[in-house]
Amino acid sequence: MARTTVIGFLGSTLDGSKRDSSRWHKWRPTVGLCMHQDLRVDRLVLLHGAKHADLAHFVIADIASVSPETEVVPHLVQFDDAWDFEEVYTGLLDFAQGFSFDPEAEDYLVHITTGTHVAQICLFLLAEARFIPAKLLQTQPPRGMPDPAGTWNAIDLNLSRYDSIARRFAEAQEDSAALLKSGIATRNAAFNRMIAEIERVATRSAAPMLLMGPTGAGKSQLARRIYELKASRHRLSGPFVEVNCATLKGDGAMSALFGHRKGAFTGAMTERAGLLRSADGGMLFLDEIGELGLDEQAMILRAVEEGRFLPLGADREVTSRFQLIAGTNRELLAEVTAGRFREDLFARLNLWTFRLPGLAERPEDIEPNLDYEMDRFAAAQDLRVTFNKEARETYLAFATSAAATWQGNFRDLSASVTRMATLAPSGRIDRETVEQEIARLKFLWSNGASSEPDVLAEVLGEEELTKVDAFDRAQLAEVVRVCRRSASLSEAGRTLFAASRQRRSSTNDADRLRKYLARFGLSFDRLLLYK
Structure with missing residues (x-):
């Protein structure tokens, strides 16, 4: 049977008592957890500060009298301010990383009844993040008759083990995916996998995202749905600001994006905040970002990385923190190669890139x-x-x-x-x-x-056309057009195979064409019916 190790703080108030026989009628959490018949504590790692060393030794002696099989290991943790979250978490993280855990041989419990609330929260976070591979141990005083042992309960933070919680998580993920898909029950497996990945990224990351795909593929709608999802999870508090960069040109682009001071240029009669400042705390969607000039790209990059930029005509920078989603129908890597898009901005955007299919x-x-x-x-x-x-x-x-x-x-x-x-x-x-x-x-x-599919649809029918590969469709469409312009099968054959005829001593172009058309269930006479 695996050994059980408990890690917990000495309770400077709850574990303290008069040092006489009356203490055995009082619930003391650290002593009490070693008094249960149904909880075997093989080792207790007792965390305490230097000024409580004497109390620690007193409690250790009492534990030895009620549970001699329990090994108590006192461990000094010293905080200048036990209510400073950063200091306490850092100190406990150092403790956890220096501790020799062996989950294969030992079961671990973290006692979160004692210690300051900050210490309890830090122990919870470390256990939840698996820096301490343990269940939580909660003890409480008895009700009614005096009982120095109290009661205890262990809490497993592996949420997948709780069916109702697991179902709620699954339902929440399904609801989030449905939101991203506007409630449409899409069937394309690759698209659904992409939406599931976007859902995870949207709820866990504030890094820029890049949505690529042809015009009309739904980039703008998806960006807004991502914003709605993040806002519902309280990951954003500001507005959704959308701009089509293809509409921004020259000084107007700088002014629209970064704002300007009054008098910054001819016609600047009033101050303008700009779209980046308007998106503070929220999300900025720059559709068709590939249309921006290199200067605007450089300022966008700095605003994303540092949250600061300089409006036109200003001598002092302004700040704005927002999440950026960029959309484009261009191949940005090719634009980088051609020198039309900044490589450093592309690298910043390319962390989370999703291509929306047509x-x-x-x-x-x-x-x-x-x-x-x-x-x-x-x-x-x-x-x-x-x-x-x-x-x-x-x-x-x-x-x-x-x-x-x-x-x-x-x-x-x-x-x-x-x-x-x-x-x-x-x-x-x-x-x-x-x-x-x-x-x-x-x-x-x-x-x-008349398009190629139209030409072929006339002679093959819509249903048969769907069975023809795209490569064959392009070739067959040209054959059909030549046949329609020709007076006979032989004339069409001579036109289609004119180049190869020069390299052959004998030719039978009509037979060659007849066999090609037969592959698709067609004949020259049938094609003439559709002229």
């Missing part, structure tokens, strides 16, 4: 996001619009196919839902409305020209 990279998340956008429309317009079954299936089949490029990502989806819901006859989106919207999206994404 909507086309998350086809399984289109359906839950479609429902979310429908709910948003209903809330904004006070009008509930629904799909009929056939229309919904048609829209989702297109939306999750290779033909749907979602170049504007969630902005495209939101606009698409708004159009269909607005045009829906009698508040019901039918198939005709969906087909008109699909045609509109195809036109928008092709910039008014």
